[in-house]
Amino acid sequence: MKAIRYLQIEGRSVGYYALLGILGLIVAAGGLAALYMEHNGHYVTGMNNQIVWGIPHVFAVFLIIAASGALNVASISSVFNKKAYKPLALLSAFLSVCLLLGGLTVLVLDLGQPDRLIIAMTLYNFKSIFAWNMILYNGFIAVVAVYIWFMMEKRMNKYSRYAGFTAFFWRLMLTTGTGSIFGFIVARQAYDAAIMAPMFVIMSLSYGLAIFILVMMASYHWSERELGDATVRRMTNLLGVFIAAVLYFTLTYHLTNLYVTENHGVEAFILRDGGLYTQLFWIGTILIGGLLPLFLIYFPATAKNRKMISAACVMVILGGLATLYVIIIGGQAYPLEMFPGKIVESSFFDGGIKAYTPTLAEILLGTGGFALSLIMVALVVKILRVLPDNMADANVDPHY
Amino acid sequence: MKQDTDMNRRRFLGQTAGVAGLTIVPGVMLYEVQARPADQAASSSVRWGMLIDTRQCDTGCTDCVTACKTENGWGSTETKSSPEQQAQWIRKVKLTDKQTGHVQSLPLMCQHCETPPCVDVCPTGASMKRADGIVLVDKHICIGCRYCMMACPYKARSFIHEPLTDQKPHAPRGVGTVESCTLCVHRIDKDGTPACVEACNAEGHKAMYFGNLNDPDSDISKHLKQHGGEQIRADLGLNTGVRYQGL
Numbered sequence: 001m002k003a004i005r006y007l008q009i010e011g012r013s014v015g016y017y018a019l020l021g022i023l024g025l026i027v028a029a030g031g032l033a034a035l036y037m038e039h040n041g042h043y044v045t046g047m048n049n050q051i052v053w054g055i056p057h058v059f060a061v062f063l064i065i066a067a068s069g070a071l072n073v074a075s076i077s078s079v080f081n082k083k084a085y086k087p088l089a090l091l092s093a094f095l096s097v098c099l100l101l102g103g104l105t106v107l108v109l110d111l112g113q114p115d116r117l118i119i120a121m122t123l124y125n126f127k128s129i130f131a132w133n134m135i136l137y138n139g140f141i142a143v144v145a146v147y148i149w150f151m152m153e154k155r156m157n158k159y160s161r162y163a164g165f166t167a168f169f170w171r172l173m174l175t176t177g178t179g180s181i182f183g184f185i186v187a188r189q190a191y192d193a194a195i196m197a198p199m200f201v202i203m204s205l206s207y208g209l210a211i212f213i214l215v216m217m218a219s220y221h222w223s224e225r226e227l228g229d230a231t232v233r234r235m236t237n238l239l240g241v242f243i244a245a246v247l248y249f250t251l252t253y254h255l256t257n258l259y260v261t262e263n264h265g266v267e268a269f270i271l272r273d274g275g276l277y278t279q280l281f282w283i284g285t286i287l288i289g290g291l292l293p294l295f296l297i298y299f300p301a302t303a304k305n306r307k308m309i310s311a312a313c314v315m316v317i318l319g320g321l322a323t324l325y326v327i328i329i330g331g332q333a334y335p336l337e338m339f340p341g342k343i344v345e346s347s348f349f350d351g352g353i354k355a356y357t358p359t360l361a362e363i364l365l366g367t368g369g370f371a372l373s374l375i376m377v378a379l380v381v382k383i384l385r386v387l388p389d390n391m392a393d394a395n396v397d398p399h400y
Numbered sequence: 401m402k403q404d405t406d407m408n409r410r411r412f413l414g415q416t417a418g419v420a421g422l423t424i425v426p427g428v429m430l431y432e433v434q435a436r437p438a439d440q441a442a443s444s445s446v447r448w449g450m451l452i453d454t455r456q457c458d459t460g461c462t463d464c465v466t467a468c469k470t471e472n473g474w475g476s477t478e479t480k481s482s483p484e485q486q487a488q489w490i491r492k493v494k495l496t497d498k499q500t501g502h503v504q505s506l507p508l509m510c511q512h513c514e515t516p517p518c519v520d521v522c523p524t525g526a527s528m529k530r531a532d533g534i535v536l537v538d539k540h541i542c543i544g545c546r547y548c549m550m551a552c553p554y555k556a557r558s559f560i561h562e563p564l565t566d567q568k569p570h571a572p573r574g575v576g577t578v579e580s581c582t583l584c585v586h587r588i589d590k591d592g593t594p595a596c597v598e599a600c601n602a603e604g605h606k607a608m609y610f611g612n613l614n615d616p617d618s619d620i621s622k623h624l625k626q627h628g629g630e631q632i633r634a635d636l637g638l639n640t641g642v643r644y645q646g647l
Contacts, residue, residue, distance in 0.1 A: 041480075041575045043561035048484035052546040052559060112544015112559060112576025119541050123524040130523035130547050186517060186636055187553035336555055338508075338632055342495040346508070348488045348555065355484075 004087045004396070007389040009223040011382035016222070023375040030368010033361040034109040042112065045362045050354035051332045056110040058324045059366030062207065063103030063373060064137070065178055065200055066320070068171040069208015069242075070096040071144065073235070075171070078147075078164020084234060087388040087396055088216060093148045093167075094380045095215055096208070097141055102373030104137055106366055129180045136174045143170045152385075175204040182327065189266035190331030195256065199249040203320065206242035210293075210316035213239065215377060217306060219387055228393030229304060236309055240297040243316060247290045250323075266334045269353070270326060277330035280322040289319010329356055436589060444531040447514075447641065448583055449613040450597065451620050451629050452506055454646040456607035459505040464608065465490050467599030468509075471584060472571040480562045487558030487573075489581045490596060504646065507596065507608070510535055510556040510581035511632065512641030518548035518557065527578075533613075533641050534583045542577040549578060553633045556580050583641075613641065 009016075037044055047054040073092035077085035085092075108114050121138075124131040147163035150156040179200025185191040213235050220227035254271065257263040270277055293312035295302075302308035333354045338344065344351030381387050388396075436442070468490045469475035478486045490509035496502070512535045518527045519535065526542035529535045537548075537557075549557045557580040560573060567573050570586035584594035592598075593610050600608040611620035623629075629643030 041562040042559065043478075043481040043485055048482060048561070049487065049549070049558045050484050050555075052549040112546070112578075113542065116541070116543045119524050120543050120545075123541060125519075125522055125525040127520050128523045128547070130521060130545065134523065181547075184521070185551050187551055332550070336553060338554065339493075339495050341498055342504075343498060344493060344495055346491045346493040348491040349484060350491070350493055350508075350555065 005389045006090065006385035006387065008383065008385055009219065009381050009387060013222075016378070016382070019222075019378060020375060023371045023378065026364075026371035027368050027375060029364045030106075030366075030371065033364035033368065034114075036361050037110070037365065038114060044359060046356055046358040047362065048356075050349050051329060051356040053328055053332065054356060055325075055329075055358040055362045056106050056365050056369075057328050058321060059369050060103045060107040060110070061178060061328065062321055062324050063099050063106065063369055065175050065204035066207040066211050067096045067098075067100035067103060067140075067204075068175045068201075069204040069206065070099055070212045071167060071171050072205060072209050072238070073212055074147070074164060075168045078161050079168045081161075084231065084396060087391060088231075089164075090148065090151055090386045091216065091219070091381070092212055093144050093151070094384075094386055095212055095377055096171075097144050097148075098373045098376040098380065099208070099211065100137060100140060101376065102369040102371075105372055106369035109365060110362075129177060129184055133174075133177045133181070136170070136177045140167075140170050140174050143167050171204075172201060175201040178204075182331070187336060188331055188334070189263055189337055190270070190327070190334055193253065193256070195249065195253050199246075199253060202242065202245045202249050203323065206239065206246050206316055207320040209235065209239045209242060210313040210320075214310060214313045214317075215374075217310060219381055220391060221306075223381075223387070225387070226390050226392040226395075228391055228396065230393045231391055231396060232306070232309065233303070236297045236303070236312070239313070239316070240294055243290055243294050243297075246323075247286070250285060250290075262337070262340070265337070269334045270330055274330060274333070274353075277326050277333065280330075281326050284322025285319055285326065288315045289323060293319070332356075438589075442530045442532040442534075445614060446531075447533040447613040448588060449512070449533070449611065449620060449641040449643065450583070450594070451609040451623055452642065452644050453607045453609075454504050454506045454644055456605055457505045457507065458605065458607075459492075459494055459503065461505075461603075461605065462492055463599045463603050463605070464507045464596035465492060467595040468581070471568075471587075471595035472582070473566070473568040474571075474573070474579075477564050477566070477573075478560070478562055485559075485561040487560060487579060489558070489579070506644060506647075508554060508556070508632075509596075509642070510583070511554050511638070512581075512583060514639035514641070516638065517551040517553065517636075521547045521551040523547065530585075532588075534585050534588070535580075536582055536585065537578055537580065539572055539574050539577050539579070544576040544578065546578060553636055553638070 045054060071092055073085045074089035076082050077089045108117055120134055144167050147160065147167045150160035150163045176197045179197035182191045183194055183196030217227065254267060257267050270281055272278060293315045296308045296312040297303060333356060335351050335353065472489060474487050474489055490507055493506055493508045495504040512533055516529055516535050519529050523545065524541045524543060526538045527548045528538060546559055549559060557578050559578050560575050563575045564573050573579055587594060597608040597610040609620045609623055611618040613621060615621055624643060627645055629645050630647045631640045631643060
């Protein structure tokens with residue numbers, strides 16, 4: 001086993017510049033979309049007073065919880081002292097910060113008054129889980145930044161384990177906080193469930209690891225460095241466990257709801273009668289986000305095929321976006337239960353299922369945030385010594 | 401020279417006002433005693449509330465909604481927003497019992513909860529409750545995150561989706577911020593009655609009462625004591641300031 005050498009990628013190939021170019025265009029489109037929304041007001045979006053959070057929130061929440069999950073590899077190396085994961089801990093930490101920044105950018109640019117961010121940073125209502133999240137998100141960036149510093153600076157290496165511990169607990173709080181945004185909403189039938197917090201933690205582990213595996217495999221493949229099968233195998237095995245855990249939590253959430261009569265309406269809506277939401281749940285969350293990637297990861301003929309593993313990771317990401325669409329938008333589309341046993345009609349669309357059709361602007365804002373995260377990662381691996389130059393199995397002792 | 405003229409005019413105005421004041425003061429005094437001076441904070445000894453008698457509320461009547469629109473300047477101001485995006489501070493809701501077919505009608509607006517979920521979730525404190533129980537949005541520090549709209553069990557809040565002009569000075573509204581029924585706080589602070597209640601009573605419908613829930617001798621408290629009043633979503637334990645009869 002050789003000592004690990006961290007080296008920047010060369011980053012001069014046509015492919016690299018093409019990647020930067022494409023991502024840059026998506027980021028620019030997202031920026032323009034944000035300006036357009038800010039200039040005109042939210043009437044140019046599909047969001048309204050019935051569906052108040054839309055596609056931007058799906059992307060923002062996805063990126064924020066994926067950020068926490070992307071730290072898995074670093075956490076496992078520091079907290080659980082698994083040496084096989086150590087060489088990739090830096091990439092894991094950087095990826096997690098980049099994803100969080102992308103998600104927060106979308107969240108902030110969707111605000112009605114994004115220029116008032118300073119107010120959100122200085123005035124806190126400590127009973128608000130949102131206010132706590134401001135601290136958790138900013139704190140996460142600070143904690144991981146210190147963690148990265150301790151890992152990169154030789155003299156501080158000995159403390160990196162403590163920083164890793166702190167980051168590990170912080171990320172659990174972060175996803176608990178994000179899940180609680182929905183868990184604490186008593187008004188809506190689809191939310192108001194304590195299981196939301198741990199479910200978001202599990203979802204984060206799965207989505208974040210899927211993105212990490214993709215970024216890792218792409219970085220090594222495109223920079224023509226070696227990445228051993230055993231390393232990839234360990235991570236996909238872990239991803240499989242997380243995917244199964246997400247399915248378990250999804251099952252528990254719906255079974256618990258189905259037992260309670262007052263929730264039959266919303267469950268029937270999501271699981272059976274909800275049209276797009278029902279399709280997204282069964283095809284998106286369960287099939288594409290759950291069963292298919294599980295099959296690809298564990299079926300011997302596909303388990304070692306990098307393309308199949310990439311496909312599995314992409315499916316987890318798509319399934320994750322579908323899951324959050326159903327939770328965030330489906331949860332709002334179902335009417336508030338103000339008058340049980342009554343048919344409710346009003347000029348304010350009470351009683352009916354709410355319609356939501358996202359416009360191009362808000363979709364571009366969401367994808368722009370995703371691309372922003374990825375372009376930052378692409379730049380980080382070129383500018384900083386983050387990627388080990390050789391991750392061949394013989395080099396990294398993947399069995400420890 | 402100019403200054404002298406000004407002084408003379410001021411003195412004249414002052415004297416006239418003094419004489420006029422002395423003449424009408426005996427009549428005004430009773431009225432003035434209850435009004436809260438502008439520099440005095442709202443007091444928690446008062447809890448403003450509303451009682452709606454759904455049995456008197458006609459399905460086709462929208463007098464309260466019209467009055468609110470006129471008073472607070474919403475309703476026709478958002479020209480670019482879709483109907484789903486336009487603000488509604490108060491709305492008429494028609495309820496039909498699925499079992500019996502019994503039809504009811506009622507106005508629905510901010511319920512001015514004692515423990516409002518919108519205030520709990522607001523990250524900056526823009527969503528707030530005054531000591532006298534009125535739930536408001538401070539438009540200066542609302543960042544437009546809409547978490548309060550997610551949290552409100554009554555869908556009482558609206559987000560402004562486009563820039564607005566020509567607002568009422570007493571009811572400022574702004575693009576990118578959230579707003580809702582203010583219980584006509586500007587009228588209450590001058591000892592008035594919310595526009596919706598006034599309109600309902602002016603037309604003789606007698607479906608809406610307004611007053612101090614903490615005062616056992618107020619009209620509303622007497623009505624509530626005698627006939628009772630239910631809360632919408634009482635299961636949430638929010639102790640709403642708006643109560644309904646005949647629900």
